[in-house]
Amino acid sequence: MSIKEMIKDHPAVGADYNDALGEAVKHAMYCAAICNSCVDACSAEDMDMSECIRKCSDASDICQTVSRVAARRTHGNTAVIKSLLETCIVACKICAEECAKHDNPHCQRCAKMCRECVEDCVAARDSMLEAA
Amino acid sequence: MSIKEMIKDHPAVGADYNDALGEAVKHAMYCAAICNSCVDACSAEDMDMSECIRKCSDASDICQTVSRVAARRTHGNTAVIKSLLETCIVACKICAEECAKHDNPHCQRCAKMCRECVEDCVAARDSMLEAA
Amino acid sequence: MSIKEMIKDHPAVGADYNDALGEAVKHAMYCAAICNSCVDACSAEDMDMSECIRKCSDASDICQTVSRVAARRTHGNTAVIKSLLETCIVACKICAEECAKHDNPHCQRCAKMCRECVEDCVAARDSMLEAA
Amino acid sequence: MSIKEMIKDHPAVGADYNDALGEAVKHAMYCAAICNSCVDACSAEDMDMSECIRKCSDASDICQTVSRVAARRTHGNTAVIKSLLETCIVACKICAEECAKHDNPHCQRCAKMCRECVEDCVAARDSMLEAA
Numbered sequence: 001m002s003i004k005e006m007i008k009d010h011p012a013v014g015a016d017y018n019d020a021l022g023e024a025v026k027h028a029m030y031c032a033a034i035c036n037s038c039v040d041a042c043s044a045e046d047m048d049m050s051e052c053i054r055k056c057s058d059a060s061d062i063c064q065t066v067s068r069v070a071a072r073r074t075h076g077n078t079a080v081i082k083s084l085l086e087t088c089i090v091a092c093k094i095c096a097e098e099c100a101k102h103d104n105p106h107c108q109r110c111a112k113m114c115r116e117c118v119e120d121c122v123a124a125r126d127s128m129l130e131a132a
Numbered sequence: 133m134s135i136k137e138m139i140k141d142h143p144a145v146g147a148d149y150n151d152a153l154g155e156a157v158k159h160a161m162y163c164a165a166i167c168n169s170c171v172d173a174c175s176a177e178d179m180d181m182s183e184c185i186r187k188c189s190d191a192s193d194i195c196q197t198v199s200r201v202a203a204r205r206t207h208g209n210t211a212v213i214k215s216l217l218e219t220c221i222v223a224c225k226i227c228a229e230e231c232a233k234h235d236n237p238h239c240q241r242c243a244k245m246c247r248e249c250v251e252d253c254v255a256a257r258d259s260m261l262e263a264a
Numbered sequence: 265m266s267i268k269e270m271i272k273d274h275p276a277v278g279a280d281y282n283d284a285l286g287e288a289v290k291h292a293m294y295c296a297a298i299c300n301s302c303v304d305a306c307s308a309e310d311m312d313m314s315e316c317i318r319k320c321s322d323a324s325d326i327c328q329t330v331s332r333v334a335a336r337r338t339h340g341n342t343a344v345i346k347s348l349l350e351t352c353i354v355a356c357k358i359c360a361e362e363c364a365k366h367d368n369p370h371c372q373r374c375a376k377m378c379r380e381c382v383e384d385c386v387a388a389r390d391s392m393l394e395a396a
Numbered sequence: 397m398s399i400k401e402m403i404k405d406h407p408a409v410g411a412d413y414n415d416a417l418g419e420a421v422k423h424a425m426y427c428a429a430i431c432n433s434c435v436d437a438c439s440a441e442d443m444d445m446s447e448c449i450r451k452c453s454d455a456s457d458i459c460q461t462v463s464r465v466a467a468r469r470t471h472g473n474t475a476v477i478k479s480l481l482e483t484c485i486v487a488c489k490i491c492a493e494e495c496a497k498h499d500n501p502h503c504q505r506c507a508k509m510c511r512e513c514v515e516d517c518v519a520a521r522d523s524m525l526e527a528a
Contacts, residue, residue: 003165009238010173029165033135033157033199040204040321041142043307043314050307051471053317057304058465058476064196065461067165069454072172075447080454080490083483091476106141172453175439175446182439183339185449189436190333190344197329201322207315212322212358215351223344267429273502274437293429297399297421297463304468305406328460331429336436370405 003029003071010073021070021081024117024124028066028088031117035060035095038110045104052098052107059095059114062088070124078128085125092117135161135203142205153202153213156249156256160198160220163249167192167227170242177236184230184239191227191246194220202256210260217257224249267293267335274337285334285345288381288388292330292352295381299324299359302374309368316362316371323359323378326352334388342392349389356381399425399467406469417466417477420513420520424462424484427513431456431491434506441500448494448503455491455510458484466520474524481521488513 004022007013035056042049042056066088070081096114099107136154139145167188174181174188198220202213228246231239268286271277299320306313306320330352334345360378363371400418403409431452438445438452462484466477492510495503 003162003169006166006169006238006241009236009241010169011176011236011238025165029161030135033161033203034138036200037135037138037142037203040206040318043317044143044206053307054304054468054470054473057468058473061461061464062476062480065457068168068457071165071169072450072453074172074176074450077450077454077490080458080483080487083486084458087476087479087483090479094473094476104141104143106138106143109138109141172450175449185439186336186338186341186436189336190341193329193332194344194348197325200325204318204321206318209318209322209358212326212351212355215354216326219344219347219351222347226341226344267426267433270430270433270502270505273500273505274433275440275500275502289429293425294399297425297467298402300464301399301402301406301467304470308407308470332432335429335433338436338440368405368407370402370407373402373405 003067007071007073013073018124018127020120020127021124024085024120025067025071027113027117027120028063028070031092031113032060032063032067034110034113035063038099038106041104041106049102052102055091055095055098056110059091062091063117066121082125082128085121085128089118089121089125092121135199139203139205145205150256150259152252152259153256156217156252157199157203159245159249159252160195160202163224163245164192164195164199166242166245167195170231170238173236173238181234184234187223187227187230188242191223194223195249198253214257214260217253217260220253221250221257224253267331271335271337277337282388282391284384284391285388288349288384289331289335291377291381291384292327292334295356295377296324296327296331298374298377299327302363302370305368305370313366316366319355319359319362320374323355326355327381330385346389346392349385349392352385353382353389356385399463403467403469409469414520414523416516416523417520420481420516421463421467423509423513423516424459424466427488427509428456428459428463430506430509431459434495434502437500437502445498448498451487451491451494452506455487458487459513462517478521478524481517481524485514485517485521488517 038056092114099111170188224246231243302320356378363375434452488510495507
């Protein structure tokens, strides 16, 4: 099942489908889930993971909101999407830096996911600046 | 990037990984995104789609919560997961029935997604009953 | 600003306003916020609070969904609301029991909030059974 | 039950409690609920409310994330909070302008709530700029 195909089914999208934005929606959805899972796994580690819990919690909430807001295609609201993508870039960069400090497999996977999400959000933001 | 692989990275999971539950987490994540997108597409249709908007909105919120809660593996909380899976089965059945009434491609896709999510939640719930 | 007054402003509510359900919406909204804050405060404590983090995280997500789903008044969807209230009762009872074990002020406050949320969800569920 | 008192219960807050930020958390929580309810009420109106549904949906999701992220006090993450407050200001301004166009009581109430949320987020952002 594809969220990108679903966006194309919107009655007003047609030829205006923005693939960079669709990619950001898809990876923000994954990143929200991965960061949520990393919070849970961090809380079960023996060492103090409180900073990682904080940064993954914030990234998860913000990515989830990106996956909902940026998937909508009724009446644009592009100023909001652009600002939210900027916030997501900040949150995922910080989360990736923190997770990269820890050797355990869930933090390494989360750091990789966050870096990919940053790249996609940057590309989506740039595609919207060109369109404006 | 795989949410199922991420769950296996949890320090306490090891041999206890429940694939039926992992599958439910993954598809609830997709279903939350598809239903959210269907709400948006329905609001752009010319006809009255208010009942579909309602049922997709509820299914989206509940699926999103399943994808977060059922992904956690620290200290179980299995009674909560089981009850939430039951709620998700109810919400997605009702949403699938409503979406199936509409010929547009986004509702047809959403109905299919909701039926798959019901199947996965049923399988996950049954796997937890056996385990108990 | 009152969420209960807002629900009364819905074009279809009128004389059918259910105050027990409105009360559950309001307190589930608060409980979601209190539990989210308790997760954060628990992660900053010196002792192992992983079980409390888990149970508060689940209760927060579920309460947030109650506050969104049970506030809607377009086309009922009462079977979903009733099932979700049951899940919220389970999640908040378990969270209240866990938080009550800890002497710190945030857990004591969270336990109290969860017990109030359980009472409100029970009253709301019973009001819907009578109405059915 | 007070989310502001709850934030003060965090083990690391003490004298550093920021009341402007606490106020923004509280009103973003309310605004998320009011906007979610406005989406539902708009979908039940006879006229085309699709633009209002879109803008309230986005504002609700973003306010909800503010109420979760900005309530956390473990390890700061202030760059993320500041960026998210900016996004919330954009989303709530746009939502208030759209809702203000409609005479029905739910849109009038939602416009008022969004304007208050903008004021609180501006004050919270400014308090964090001074602190930096």
